[in-house]
Amino acid sequence: MTDRASMLRFASSAMFAASLAGCGSAPPAAPPSLSEEALQAVMPDAGAPRDQLAREIDELFTQDELGETRAIVLMSDGELAAERYSEGYDQDTRFVSWSMAKTVTAVLVGMLVADGKLTVGDPAPVPMWQRPGDPRAEITLRHLLQMRSGLRHTEAGDPPYDSSEVRMLFLDGRDDMARWAKEQPLEAEPGEQFEYSSNTTVILADIAARALTNSSDPETRRTVVDEFLKERLFEPLGMDSMVLEYDASGTLIGGSLMHATARDWAKFGEFLRRSGRSPEGEQLVPSRWIDAMITPSPASGFYGYQTWLNRESGIDRDKDVADRGPETMFAAIGHMGQYVLISPDQRITLVRLGHSNRTERFKMLAELFDIADLYPMR
Structure with missing residues (x-):
């Protein structure tokens, strides 16, 4: 039988099967009724079909x-x-950020850049890197923000205790996390390759503390950073629940350990959606800084300044949820399925907090995109 004949036979069979399916077949089953709890979770004017x-x-x-x-x-x-x-x-439960904290740390750095205390294009102000002949002197603040410092920071290890993150947080680096992270050698030329790293964000947090105070006293460092973020970010946004964690040296654990209610994480997402403005319209960080945070870096089209972008391999996706949502969507993402998804073109912020393993997380993320899809582009 020729290919053409085969195709015609297949098409005829398909049409015949379709006609049979349309004759006397039962209508699709109605979805189960929604519980009162499910209905009460959605506001009357939610901006999308309420039942759906x-x-x-x-x-x-x-x-x-x-x-x-x-x-x-x-x-x-x-x-x-x-x-x-x-x-x-x-609504009063404080949820751990895990790596959603990285995006908060990026805002902290942006405020210090706006204040003239830091410059993104300059060599990172890390004294131990400025010694003659040290190749780490080529690392800029922008390299750190975009996770392309070239430092030997391995986020995940096998076994887990071999990872740079675990060693920094719980083993030999735990008392002075930034120092341990800064001591690691280069494994690539600064700026050339992307490597996601909680160690890098702790270096940024240490740089921020040094820009705010010359003191090496742990309590002073904690107090200065805490008060700065409270006055400049958390209070204007009404994020009253935020609790920050520090190591023994007084460095903010800016890559993983911040705690806030789900509502306060949503307030942070809304602040980013409004390009750095408070609900009252006060510009807390320049809008150009938010633009930089959500601009792809030269080494990774899916990552900006400590922020995930909705590009291929971004927003923690796999092939099953590729090409979902607008390209302008971005996110703060944390370990085991913590998400603040922000979609400026749809004017939505979606916070999901919980616990999902890798397989569950991809399926769960597809569900989050289903929710976002209910909102039109504006």
Whole structure:
């Protein structure tokens, strides 16, 4: 049989099967009724079809293959559109950031750049790198912000205790994390390759502390950074729940350990969506800094300044959720499925907090995109 004849036979069979399916077949089953809890999670004026939005959110809490969702907060056009918590959690629960903290640290650095205390294109102000003949002197602040310093920082190890992150946080680097991270040698030319690294963000946090105070006293360093962020960022945004963690040397653990309620994480996302403005319109960090945070770096089209972008391999995706959502979407992402998804063109911020392993996380993220898809581009 020729290829053409085969194609015609296949097409005829398909049409015949379709006609049979249309004759006397039962209509598709109606979806199950939504619980009162699911309906109450969505505000009356949510900016999307209420029942459909309630169902998508309900699946995050009821489908085991997505992991454990503990909190969802959705903002639409600056207003609360949906909010739901699993048992044992509520609007007063502080959730750990994990790596969502990196994006907060990028804002801290941006404020110091705006104040004239730091310059992104200059060599990073790390004294131990400025010794004659040290190739790390070529590392700029921008390289650190874009995770392309070239330092030997391995985020994940096998076994886990071989990773730079684990060694810094829990083993030989734990008392002075920034010093341990800065002591690592180069494994690539500064600026040439992307390597995601919590160690790098702790170096940024140390640079920020040094820009604010000359003191090496741990308590002074903690107090100065805490008060700066509180006065310049958290209070104007109403993020009253934020608690920051520091190491024994007084360095902010800016890559992984900040704690806040789901609502406050949503406030931070909204601040980024508004290009650095408070709800009252005060410009807390220059809009050009937010633009830089969400501009792809030369070494990674999916990453800006400590912020994930909605490009291929970005926003923690795999092939099953590729090409979802607008290209202008970006995110703060944390270990085990912490997300602050921001979509300026849809005017939404979506916070999901919980616990999902790698397999669950990809499926769960597809569900988050299903929620975002309910909102049109504006």
